Amino acid sequence: MRPSTKPSAKTANQRADLWGRIGKPKSNAGNRDIPLAPMAVNVLRAWKAECPASSLGLVFPDANSDVRKHYEIIESFFEPLQRANAMTVERAEGADG
Numbered sequence: 001m002r003p004s005t006k007p008s009a010k011t012a013n014q015r016a017d018l019w020g021r022i023g024k025p026k027s028n029a030g031n032r033d034i035p036l037a038p039m040a041v042n043v044l045r046a047w048k049a050e051c052p053a054s055s056l057g058l059v060f061p062d063a064n065s066d067v068r069k070h071y072e073i074i075e076s077f078f079e080p081l082q083r084a085n086a087m088t089v090e091r092a093e094g095a096d097g
Helices: 038-050 070-084
Strands: 008-012 032-036
Touching (some): 032 038
Antiparallel strands (some): 008 032
């Protein structure tokens, strides 16, 4: 695999709903090209070779090779990333809003 040195883009033309069903985006704005830096292209190519097999062809499947649930993404990736980069404010247990 040759590393990429130029920007690229991936087309987003599908979405997964709350129940994990894959389908068309809800609006035309959902069909879009997402620009990727060369480093991102290289990391995604490397991940593709290691990625767990998925009958749906998912890039980031869950442990059962299915669509990840929204809360799994938030709890497993987004919140730890924010905490690691001091981007959160800890709240008291039971605090609202």
